[in-house]
Amino acid sequence: MGNQNAKSKQVRSDRGQPARGRKSFWTWGWESDEPTQAQRRETAKHLSQLYGQEVTAPEIPDIESFELRAPRISVPDTLSDVVTTDKSERVIHTYGGHFLELNKAIRGEFEEPPDAVAYPGSEQELEAVLDWCDGKGYAAVPYGGGTTVVNGVSIPGTVDGAVTIDMERFNQVLEIDDVSRAARVQAGIFGPDLESDLRPGGFTLRHFPQSFPWSTLGGWIVTRSGGHYATNHTHIDDFVESIRMITPQGWWESRRLPGSGAGPSPDRMVIGSEGTLGILTEAWMRIQKRPVFRATAGVVFPTWEAAYTATRHIVQAKLWPANLRLLDPAEAGRAAGLDGKQALLIIGFESAELPQGELIKLAVGIARDSGGLISDDEILISDGSGETTGRDGAVGNWRSSFIGVNAGLTNGLGLIGDTFESAVTWDKWPEFDAEIRDKVGKVLKEVIGDAHSLSCRFTHVYTDGPAPYYTFSGMGKKGGQEEQWQAIKNAASEVLISAGGTITHHHAVGRMHAEGWSKQRPDLFETALRATKKSLDPNSILNPGVLFQPD
């Protein structure tokens, strides 16, 4: 891809290969991110009080203590520097980031570990690994940060051998083209490393999914990651300028172009393919100047209905706020300290170039017209110094609860806590919301009892509809967590589809949503996608079982 730019800077920084210590086998991120046993006991105590039942924090077993199926494959000498069958590596790569997977890890259940883990350090090594898998018919499962919550990196039980291909050594920003505001970036780079390499030039990708510290550019692209921003350009789809990918049939590289109407977009075929068509090594990404002008306002609404109506009016005014995050009364109470009846709309504007004060006043004006409450001095405007806004008050409270999430604290404690997200056109909302709350609420009551929560926020908002994000939790009954979770999940999935939404807005399809997805996409689209896959991956080795079952 290097020959695609005329005069950009070489910025390759040596971050060491691989960069960090060992990944945690039971929570997102690295071992250094793991909470201590004392913290987990504290959380268990808190949950005991909250739910009125005894909750204990099991000890995290030592990774060396696990019994693991022996590798079913042997690594050829030519690949011995790149591919390992080390037990701890196979343990660490067995699961993604869904809480049920992590609970299994804590219980020491690893029914389907990969037989080997590859850490290619160059395109040649990646090609050799893929050739080996293709020749032998081993499943090849691409692995970015392992934060998938949809079983996107699981080894299917249907294969006789599987190699997880961890891309973490592809961790460089290779070039920055500051005239075009684009960067050539390796696919395995983690969010913080990418941002830290862009920062010296004053740039940012400005794409911050909640998994940001532990997930990779390649993962974001193949799962159509949503990013943290609410309107206009926030999806990773919008930032991709070109893609370089290896397939079992060879290399696929699209041309760097700011826009093109030449045939269907090759990149749009790759974006969302979830590792089923190829493995990304690099992409040219559109970057931007770091914002220094900011404005934030937290508008309180007396009712949920008033709040989502205001949100619709603001997005349809096309002001393109960076943030337009709506918390329902339950979330606004829990995360921002409101009274449990009021909803909170967090409006944020950002720009590298332009004062944002006028824009936020216009947005707040629309919010007030729909019954929103905020005093003028609660509208926070930063003057271009780059200072952040919105770190205090209700908005600040919410921000801490969102960004500071430590998934490890409750893992293995018996809590059933999960999220599901969708998008639906405004005409079907609020019936969609009512039905979710009714149907999913009923099942939650059945399987968890009264002590459960179900709440909603909008993570993204479009002129034609919101992207609602639901969170539920409660203590599961001992030993039946999987079944209880499945009953809740089934109810949710059924409503998402029957009420006109998408089975997933930005968590991806993976293996978890394959069935739901089959009910929303044109049947012939699956036909076409299977044909596409067959043409690129004739032996069906790439991430089998994701999106759809192999032929």
Add this chain to the structure above:
Amino acid sequence: MGNQNAKSKQVRSDRGQPARGRKSFWTWGWESDEPTQAQRRETAKHLSQLYGQEVTAPEIPDIESFELRAPRISVPDTLSDVVTTDKSERVIHTYGGHFLELNKAIRGEFEEPPDAVAYPGSEQELEAVLDWCDGKGYAAVPYGGGTTVVNGVSIPGTVDGAVTIDMERFNQVLEIDDVSRAARVQAGIFGPDLESDLRPGGFTLRHFPQSFPWSTLGGWIVTRSGGHYATNHTHIDDFVESIRMITPQGWWESRRLPGSGAGPSPDRMVIGSEGTLGILTEAWMRIQKRPVFRATAGVVFPTWEAAYTATRHIVQAKLWPANLRLLDPAEAGRAAGLDGKQALLIIGFESAELPQGELIKLAVGIARDSGGLISDDEILISDGSGETTGRDGAVGNWRSSFIGVNAGLTNGLGLIGDTFESAVTWDKWPEFDAEIRDKVGKVLKEVIGDAHSLSCRFTHVYTDGPAPYYTFSGMGKKGGQEEQWQAIKNAASEVLISAGGTITHHHAVGRMHAEGWSKQRPDLFETALRATKKSLDPNSILNPGVLFQPD
């Protein structure tokens, strides 16, 4: 598709089937759009003076006078109400809108007419026509407005029978969902009819390609039409909410969704497929309120370089102007009356909700920082009354020359006049521009002589690069127009690819750009697309030769 919305209005209006008189066989639009012979003689006289050579306007022959190959197929009785072999219909549908095609039409050369023309009036009739073609192996060529300038509706010489499927009876806006701001629209509707059906509700699709009066929604979608606006959401791609399409394997219908990260986008596979995968019957389109706040400024720059640098700075500031159209000195002189050395940047802002005065002042400020000249009282701001701006002065002059284009005036007079457009990242611009002017200029001089013009404007601008649009013209040598044009086209296409651009930004691939396109897309993307086509159109009847040659 009707069941996809919960509470939208039924707005089906009866516009008669078919709505208008006969299409012109030698210019865009209908016979009523044709210039008179007197007007054409006047144009010929003008060209004679301009180029110092005798130019005459041939009489337009009567359509009945043409000799046409007899239809190679016979229409079954069951389809006789829908399919015709009428000579004039076959003549009218032989060509798209490229000037060489229209010249051939005026000369009465119709080597490859369709054998029949279908006018399905319902999905059932369309299905029956397609079944018939598929069963017999006839090429099925979808036809919208026939304004293609890339041979997108030509009948290939490789087939034994061909049916052009004219979609003009699919001409209704079926529903408007004013809560979600979306409309269900039939694919064959022409631009003005669509806008006139949306207007009573205060809505607009706000998509105005230069072919707008004579082209259709379905055509825009399958060719990834660019629209008239310069930044942010302007491509038809951004407005598509869902698509309904018939393929030889059956119906394809995507779900109405404001956003989704569930697998690759089915719609993005259809958008840009140029009739090779199926024929669209309907789409849900995102609509918006009609703008009433407007602001316009025409900024003059002493040099081309200062002008495009300013344009880059404005787009990278992410103000998202509706218009950011840059005319090089040649175009600014010809179309806007400037001195031939100065460039003109037309900046426009629009909103249905918000005053645009502050935004345009910010944009003008950036322009002035790069040497742009405009006095404060030349910044035109409309206050919300809905009054237009920019109808006077240099901007007004340019507007008249853009919108008032009457392609018919010069058809058949011997003028070689054409355009080509691309998009390229800023780092490769201005070398890209210099090379176009050098290489294409040389060929223009060789084949046309000194009396030629070559000029550039930006039609769309992205943060990572411009979409330059080149226009050339001059009097061709008698009898050799095709060869002369081809020499110019070859030079242009070669530079577009070698200098890092796209072979087309919004004119589509068609048959004209198939070879150029093959040099810019990943080879494996064509492999995948062929597999996709095979899965949907196993007998390869749909628009063969577009995008790529059939297997």
